Amino acid sequence: MRGTVTNGKTADVNSLRQLRGYLICLSGIDGTGKTTLAMKLKSELDLLGVRCKYEWFRNARLLSLPFLALCYLTGFAELTTIKGKRAGIYYFYKSKPVARVWLWISAIDMLVVSIWKIKLPLWRGNTVVADRYVIDALVDLMSDTGITDLNSYAFKLVLRLLDRSLVAVLMVDEEESLRRKDDSISLAYLTERRKLYLSVARQLRIPVLDAKPPIEVVWFNLIKVLDRQIAQTARDQS
Numbered sequence: 010m011r012g013t014v015t016n017g018k019t020a021d022v023n024s025l026r027q028l029r030g031y032l033i034c035l036s037g038i039d040g041t042g043k044t045t046l047a048m049k050l051k052s053e054l055d056l057l058g059v060r061c062k063y064e065w066f067r068n069a070r071l072l073s074l075p076f077l078a079l080c081y082l083t084g085f086a087e088l089t090t091i092k093g094k095r096a097g098i099y100y101f102y103k104s105k106p107v108a109r110v111w112l113w114i115s116a117i118d119m120l121v122v123s124i125w126k127i128k129l130p131l132w133r134g135n136t137v138v139a140d141r142y143v144i145d146a147l148v149d150l151m152s153d154t155g156i157t158d159l160n161s162y163a164f165k166l167v168l169r170l171l172d173r174s175l176v177a178v179l180m181v182d183e184e185e186s187l188r189r190k191d192d193s194i195s196l197a198y199l200t201e202r203r204k205l206y207l208s209v210a211r212q213l214r215i216p217v218l219d220a221k222p223p224i225e226v227v228w229f230n231l232i233k234v235l236d237r238q239i240a241q242t243a244r245d246q247s
Contacts, residue, residue, distance in 0.1 A: 022057065024236045029059050032127060032137045033235065034171070036144035037179035038202050040189030041220035046179070046231060047140040054136055061136045067145060069122035073114045080107070092192040102155030112154050116163040119146055123170050131173075143170050144178060144215065148205045157205070159212055168213075175238045177231060178210045179220040 033050065035043045047063060054061040070077070077097075080086040085107055086099045101108045130137050147164060151157045158164070181189070183199035193199050210217050216234045220227050 021232075021236075024232050025053055026057055026059065027239055028054065028136055028175070028235060030131070030134065030136060030173075031239075032131060032139060032171075032174040034139045034142045034144065034174055034176045035179060035231075036141060036148075036176065037206060037220065038181070038183070038186050038199055039193055040186040041179035041181050042224055042227060043179055044140050045224060046228060047138045049228060050231075051138050054138075059136055060134060061138060062130045063138050063140065064126050064130075064142075065140045066123075066126060067141045067149075069115070069118045069146075071118045071121055073111070073118050076110065076114055080111075089194075091194060094192055096192075096194065098194065099153040101153050108154035108156055112150055112156055112161070112163045115146070115150055116167050119143075119167055120170070127170070143167055144176065144206070144209055144213075147209055148202055151205050151209075152202060157208070159209070175235045176215050177234050178206055178215055178217045179227070180206065180217050181219075181221045185221060 028050075035047050037043060044065070051061045051063045077086060080099070080101070081088070085101055085103065086097055089096055089098055099111075101111045127137055127139065127142070146167060147159075150164075159168075180203070183196055183203050186199050186203075187193055187196055207217065209215070216238070218227065218230055218234060222230075
């Protein structure tokens, strides 16, 4: 299911209720309103009596922590300050062995952390709203390592986490992203990541939602996109 939705309509209560038990992933570059929409979705589902868990999921770190510390010491990573906030910049793409090790360690970390943050709540019957998740992790890894082939075994392993999930990529242009959230590394950084998000969405046939209109319009379009994905899932299973 692919394309950009632009016309908002009133979200139907039944459309919200049928989200019960799904993993809902909102992805995209900074400044697209992911957190606002995710929190609104959780709030609406709570009001309907749908057990729902919100999860901000990024930078799963377990096995990768010692390796990351080593990378800081050897020049493959550095810390910088942007608008008063500390941020890590990674240069794993400068070495193929380093890039491959980081890719696999990050994939394993994500699989492990996902068990209690995502999978366990789903097994318990919750709807899980993930603010960033697999698609964002893929884009992070692609940007940091220079490895962009989704046929990589590590990427395929991570993508299995999207079983029984509804996914939408929220998108604005890089200038709008920087205007809304000015603590990004640079405009060039946002341009690269925007291209990666669109490439991943195209290859995986994930709907791309225009996040530039008012949030009320984006909200109704999001529900419409999720509704279509559920309908498609039902058709695929019949």
